[in-house]
Amino acid sequence: MQTLSVKLPERHYPIHIGPGLLARSDLLTPHIAGRQVMIVTNEAVAPHYLERLKAGLTDYTVAEVILPDGEATKTLASVERIWDALLAHGFNRRCTLIALGGGVIGDMTGFAAACYQRGVAFIQVPTTLLSQVDSSVGGKTGVNHPRGKNMIGAFWQPKVVINDTSVLATLPDRELSAGLAEVIKYGLIRDEAFLGWLESNMAGLRALDDEALTYAIRRSCEIKAEVVVLDETEQGIRAHLNLGHTFGHAIEAAMGYGNWLHGEAVGAGMVMAATLSHHFGDLDEQALHRVRDVIGQAGLPLHAPREMNSARFLELMRLDKKMLDERLRLVLLSALGQACINDDVDPATVIELIDNFPRA
Amino acid sequence: MQTLSVKLPERHYPIHIGPGLLARSDLLTPHIAGRQVMIVTNEAVAPHYLERLKAGLTDYTVAEVILPDGEATKTLASVERIWDALLAHGFNRRCTLIALGGGVIGDMTGFAAACYQRGVAFIQVPTTLLSQVDSSVGGKTGVNHPRGKNMIGAFWQPKVVINDTSVLATLPDRELSAGLAEVIKYGLIRDEAFLGWLESNMAGLRALDDEALTYAIRRSCEIKAEVVVLDETEQGIRAHLNLGHTFGHAIEAAMGYGNWLHGEAVGAGMVMAATLSHHFGDLDEQALHRVRDVIGQAGLPLHAPREMNSARFLELMRLDKKMLDERLRLVLLSALGQACINDDVDPATVIELIDNFPRA
Incomplete structure (x- = not known):
């Protein structure tokens, strides 16, 4: 495993890179605020990796939102589904959102975290090579609008990024x-x-x-x-x-x-x-x-x-x-x-x- | 007129307070980024003050969104109307949003500004005493969710606040x-x-x-x-x-x-x-x-x-x-x-x- 520290004006956050990291809950838990965790993933990723991620989170109240796969999902309506689920589960402002998926899931989950109760903690677990090299740094989150891509969004930084190279095995x-x-x-x-x-x-x-x-x-x-x-x-x-x-x-x-x-x-x-x-x-x-x-x-x-x-x-x-x-x-x-x-x-x-x- | 400077970590912004300030476009224009201005107001305020505000903005491309009055309007759907209008008018990331109204208009407009193209400039022109003393400071923006008030939002600071005491004449x-x-x-x-x-x-x-x-x-x-x-x-x-x-x-x-x-x-x-x-x-x-x-x-x-x-x-x-x-x-x-x-x-x-x- 290699670790890179990204320096922000007010704090640093780590990017961990290597094989088998999804099972390493010790990399994840130091960055989880509170006791409530919401995992956001999609129908293509969930069957492969959702249970593996949840296995390390037995000490937490864990809920999940499983969205359809693909760029067409990257809408405000999908982010509303995340907010609805957070409120239905009574998640408070000390909850943590985990994005388990590619760039679309990362962008939407980050945006949902940026605006839930004016901002809650957020962790990236990118499952495509593109999102591992592109979404790990920069803090851009958001959704598409019928009139343009990424028109609605926020800058919101993750607490940690887990780039597990093993998950690329299931990538086409x-x-x-x-x-x-x-x-x-x-x-x-x-x-x-x-x-x-x-x-x-x-x-x-x-x-x-x-x-x-x-x-x-x-x-x-x-x-x-x-x-x-x-x-x-x-x-x-x-x-x-x-x-x-x-x-x-x-x-x-x-x-x-x-x-x-x-x-x-x-x-x-x-x-x-x-x-x-x-x-x-x-x-x-x-x-x-x-x-x-x-x-x-x-x-x-x-x-x-x-x-x-x-x-x-x-x-x-x-x-x-x-x-x-x-x-x-x-x-x-x-x-x-x-x-x-x-x-x-x-x-x-x-x-x-x-x-x-x-x-x- | 009195002016108070609010000190943020990265910059200061002024709050101007006094009678007749709505007509003082010289207080407004130094804080307008770009050439595109979107005024967001409501049906109760617009007949009294919208034209007075627009009169000082003849050098700009000005568009407006007029929402219904009241707390029931404070929804994500209303904010989507603002985003739709911004995109329909081709407003870019150097545009400026002006909130002309009470706390509901201020909260929604601030949130719309916080998330449009990941954040654009925002000016508060509060038209109720409550919003003049409460929304001028603190940067809280957002909307209600069926399951709770102010559940979706962001911290987003205005470039300037114009508290015109004359507008309180039409306040019940x-x-x-x-x-x-x-x-x-x-x-x-x-x-x-x-x-x-x-x-x-x-x-x-x-x-x-x-x-x-x-x-x-x-x-x-x-x-x-x-x-x-x-x-x-x-x-x-x-x-x-x-x-x-x-x-x-x-x-x-x-x-x-x-x-x-x-x-x-x-x-x-x-x-x-x-x-x-x-x-x-x-x-x-x-x-x-x-x-x-x-x-x-x-x-x-x-x-x-x-x-x-x-x-x-x-x-x-x-x-x-x-x-x-x-x-x-x-x-x-x-x-x-x-x-x-x-x-x-x-x-x-x-x-x-x-x-x-x-x-x-």
């Missing part, structure tokens, strides 16, 4: 690859040595080698924590975390959320960003080849959807809230392991890139 | 008196000199003398700010702000919210708490008489509802979340201008008090 391969897209992103934006390590260890990661997973998750969380601390107000380098995401969001929006997984769209989006960086002379041919290669090795797409022409891409990219009006604002690479922001990209250049980009 | 007399209950409370718990000032100036306050109102609101906000700063975690003396409230909440719950106004129930509750303090030997006969007299002068009830016997009181007081299990925990007075907490009150003593307390 496609979702493992999608999580690897974000892992690769951390190497690309900030750590060329980590990118090199990923190139050497991709097979082990995809074979669920615990040691490799533990290191990859730890380094990803470390890099995210560095970036978030450097830029708490989200004005500057935190934007680097969006490498590939403006292209990726366009793909997700065009294809329908869930048809292309978030990580798959980001994977293709990072290849597009790297290609543009090559066009601007910041990445040489060999570096671009390394980006394509590591993303391909992770099992991610190196093409854009056949259905999307450059006009459709541009239209959806302009809707992205991170973009300015006339020129395009994109996160690119100034080198491998070093992201930069170009807020003056000529749309014609992007159109040319997309027109020449491979299709499935 | 009963609501003015209800607001005075909280003003008297601040004298009773922390400032005997202010209590004496209230005894001398009650007629002027009820006649809406602007100078008297400005001073009373200012001193109330000051005292609340002192108490909140001394006890940010709500473990100790912040409980003093609940003088009369445990009895009062029982009256409100038994009689149906709105039949007894909150301030009316708190007024009677403070007389009960003072009577108990007299029983324990902390207030002499003359001091108890002064408490009864000033509350009566404010136009507040000095009796309990005929319908409530001591058993009903005790049953409802035990439900109050601020109480411990066996013995009763009550805020009492150790002297005029000095509150104390007694967490070992014998229920038999309370029963005797209630049995002998005057009924309407």
Whole structure:
């Protein structure tokens, strides 16, 4: 097991990473306020891991909410189900909520905790690679609104994060690859040595080698924590975390959320960003080849959807809230392991890139 | 006009108090982030004051949500109407919400601001005496749930509070008196000199003398700010702000919210708490008489509802979340201008008090 401490202005919290941690209630109980615990999970995760988690909590009053799986569940109505259950069980302001699931469960449970009796304790037990590397740090919680993703939410920090690499055994391969897209992103934006390590260890990661997973998750969380601390107000380098995401969001929006997984769209989006960086002379041919290669090795797409022409891409990219009006604002690479922001990209250049980009 | 600065850990915000401030857009605009302003108000307040407020905001994109009046409106569904309107108008994370109304509007608007795109700017323009002295300080926002009041919410601080004494001209007399209950409370718990000032100036306050109102609101906000700063975690003396409230909440719950106004129930509750303090030997006969007299002068009830016997009181007081299990925990007075907490009150003593307390 490895432990990383995330430093907040007022306190620190630990992220524990390693195999078999779900059974380690000694990691959990020091962070449980009061005697009342509400576990929030979903129908895909509960059959595998709910009882294992509950087994360590026999000293507490434990209740649970089991929601449907999927992004369509990430609504205010689901969070109301959590609040209803908390009140039906008479849970007070010293209760603790545990999120057992992927990013959707983590985001909703964190938001429910942030607003129940004006804020109660919250613990993350992420069960997908994506949520282990992405939701462990940053404190973003919330739900979608029919008019936009993540429009309603709060910043709310967990007391502890338990990243059990063993639970990834039940994760579908496609979702493992999608999580690897974000892992690769951390190497690309900030750590060329980590990118090199990923190139050497991709097979082990995809074979669920615990040691490799533990290191990859730890380094990803470390890099995210560095970036978030450097830029708490989200004005500057935190934007680097969006490498590939403006292209990726366009793909997700065009294809329908869930048809292309978030990580798959980001994977293709990072290849597009790297290609543009090559066009601007910041990445040489060999570096671009390394980006394509590591993303391909992770099992991610190196093409854009056949259905999307450059006009459709541009239209959806302009809707992205991170973009300015006339020129395009994109996160690119100034080198491998070093992201930069170009807020003056000529749309014609992007159109040319997309027109020449491979299709499935 | 008087201005009070409320000191938060990370920043200060001003409370402006005086007549005619609604027309003073120069007090408002320095605190408006961005160019998009959403005014949230209700059907009772809008006809009187909405246009006056909007007249000073011609340089901004202004939208409005007008909700029904009353505590029954204080639901998550109402807050969703605010979020829907914000998104329908394309408001971004640099928008500003203005609450124009009483405590219900302030609590809901603050909560809507706390959670819209994970937090946007918020300005309080309270239009009742109660909300001017109570909601200006403390940052509590939220809504009711069918199973309990204020169960869903957040701490979210305003950028500025505009307490215009002129708007109290359209406030019904009963609501003015209800607001005075909280003003008297601040004298009773922390400032005997202010209590004496209230005894001398009650007629002027009820006649809406602007100078008297400005001073009373200012001193109330000051005292609340002192108490909140001394006890940010709500473990100790912040409980003093609940003088009369445990009895009062029982009256409100038994009689149906709105039949007894909150301030009316708190007024009677403070007389009960003072009577108990007299029983324990902390207030002499003359001091108890002064408490009864000033509350009566404010136009507040000095009796309990005929319908409530001591058993009903005790049953409802035990439900109050601020109480411990066996013995009763009550805020009492150790002297005029000095509150104390007694967490070992014998229920038999309370029963005797209630049995002998005057009924309407």
